[in-house]
Amino acid sequence: MVLKGYLRKDGQKGIRNQVLVVYLVECAHHVARTIVNKVNQEEVQLLGFPGCYPNDYALDLMTRLCTHSNVGAVTLVSLGCEGFNREHLAAEIEKSGRPVSTLVIQKSGGTLSTINKGIEIVQQQVSEINQVEQVPMGLDELIIGTICGGSDGTSGISANPAVGYCFDQLLAKGSRCIFEETGELIGCEVIMAGRAQTPEVADKIVSVVEKAERYYSIMGYGSFAPGNAEGGLTTQEEKSMGAYAKSGASMITDVIIPGEIPTKSGLYLMDVVPDGDPRFGFPNIADNAEIIEMVASGAHINLFTTGRGSVVGSAISPVIKICANPETYRNLSGDMDINAGKVIDGEATVEEVGQEIFDLIVAVAQGQKSCSEALGHAEFLVTYKQFQNKEQMGPGCLI
Amino acid sequence: MNKEPRLILLHPNDNVLVCSRSIKKGEPLTVEGHSVVADADMELGHKIARRAITASEKIIKYNAPIGSASKDIELGQHVHMHNLQSDYIASHTRDNKGGNGA
Incomplete structure (x- = not known):
């Protein structure tokens, strides 16, 4: 390709x-x-x-x-x-x-x-x-991020596992894939550590999720919005299990912080929660803060799964919207690139939808506009944060 | 065996089922062969108890614990904020007034 x-x-x-x-x-x-x-x-x-x-x-x-x-x-x-x-x-x-x-x-x-x-x-x-010259580019040169926003009880059943399947296919082609966010993986840390490439990465995974739990506990709120509850999700760990499905089944290569660009093929967990005591407020005040961090870590395209129905796009890199909930899809089809709700309706399998996402990534990388891009969505949110691991962001991690 | 088309079983070890369609309060449902009546309006994605669950028992979905029952739950009842709580961090709804509560 x-x-x-x-x-x-x-x-x-x-x-x-x-x-x-x-x-x-x-x-x-x-x-x-x-x-x-x-x-x-x-x-x-x-x-x-x-x-x-x-x-x-x-x-x-x-x-x-x-x-x-x-x-x-x-x-x-x-x-x-x-x-x-x-x-x-x-x-x-x-x-x-x-x-x-x-x-x-x-x-x-x-x-x-x-x-x-x-x-x-x-x-x-x-x-x-x-x-600017256009030159041949392989799938092994692509960086793809994924986030979820407006999750509901369908997200973890249809759209998120379909993205996970797509990630496994991309990784087999040598792409670099990034998932997040640690505050939405509270409760999955032990299962996730079992997929770490090395014992050091396993320790890092557990410690960044524990940091997220500490941070959100002090702030008084988890990464859990009222719409999540209206959509049938009850607890942080339930939302987390659904969100976690986006990561697929491949080995987790390493943990990165926003702005750190993975240099080799593999699956990366982004640690979005600042180090130290809370200083600048919530780690991610809205979905676009998460998307722009993925972009800062080099993502060419972001896969955005939603149950309740987000409409956002992003500056710099196209966002592909994957709708988990068939009722939401019928209501907001002009904003959605992929209808993963077909899985809930029994009209398609998770793997079929995953393949559809993979094919769309290729088309968008070839220049086809995603829905949010064509509609003119180009949101961004850059916030204050602090990480102690500053040396990770030096020029050494530039490609 | 769950033959109710409006409910999905995600994993054999789960003690909850997930609605694949919106269900109205009062609608008859079949849960594990038992006839019950929906005790709340539920949008798709909401959970229903697959069997009787006692207070403090873990709720299992995707074969993973997603919190603990805060009271006894009967087979067929809606499982949500009123009878399930996180083992990690409290969930908030639009009714919260904000601040460092919860």
Whole structure:
């Protein structure tokens, strides 16, 4: 199976070719968004970070996003006085060989003149990325992530095991697959540790899930939303068992943190819960925070399973929506790529739906738009976090 | 043996069944050969006791414990927030007022 990838100067291959316009504090959001709206081309996307306080994790995550394989060029929009280290970010993007421009509103004559300069720069970047060469790309060069959102009592029976089957097929082809999130695996840690490639990885799996349980207990809420209960799920561990099915049956190669890019084929568990005492609130405030972390770890495509019916997509990497619940599918079919509810209705097997997902991944990697992509969904959420294992995020883990 | 098309058995060791269709309160159901009447409105994905379960007994789904019964449950009864609790961390609903409760 040969795909065509956009070859970046750092050697990465992307399945999309995009210009990012990135605001570095909420104060620059309007200017950045207006530039994107006025240029009005689908390959130009908005990304941003709202906070004014500096945070190493957010800087690292933003660096990974701006140098993602699907990204060809970046325009940074700064107010000027915020805490975000725009010089460091611009230098890292430049080092990756991507065109980068920085607009500082305080030095550019304010809103209107920054917007006008931005439009010109972004149009220039669009013509530059149109020159990027497309080269053959194998399934063994793909990174695929999976998350679930709006889970219900059908998720663990249809969509999640179908993604698990698809993951096993992808891994057999040499892809890199990532699943998460540790707070939604509380109760599965012992079963999961039994699939670890080494005893060290088994210990890591148990300890990151215990960390998640500690963290969520202090916060007073698990990763359990009211809609989960309305959909028939009662406890965290019940939701976890369903979520866990997304990981398939393959060996778990290692545990990674957001922004860490797996370098070899295998199945990776993403530890999304910060280290130390809770400092910045809930580990993942909404599904798009989880998706953007998968993207920061290199995911070309994310598989999003839902029972209640999420409609979101993502900036940078396409999201494929797999609907677990046949009633939800009938209600929201325009937002769903795959109807795994067929399994509940007895019209298809988990393996058949898993194969359908696999085939769609290939088609989307070849350029076909997923539903959320075609509808213009390009959400993102970058938050504050802290990990002690900072050395894991050094340049050594770049592909 | 479960022959009720509206209910799915996920694993032979499970003590709950899962609704594959929405079921209305008062609808007759067959659970493990016994005729019962649905005791609540249940959307698909909700759970029904496959046998009598005593308080503090583990609820088994996917052949894995998903919490403990908080009271005695009869065969055919809806199993949810009112009679099943997590062994790990409390679940919350829209009725919670927020904050560090639970």
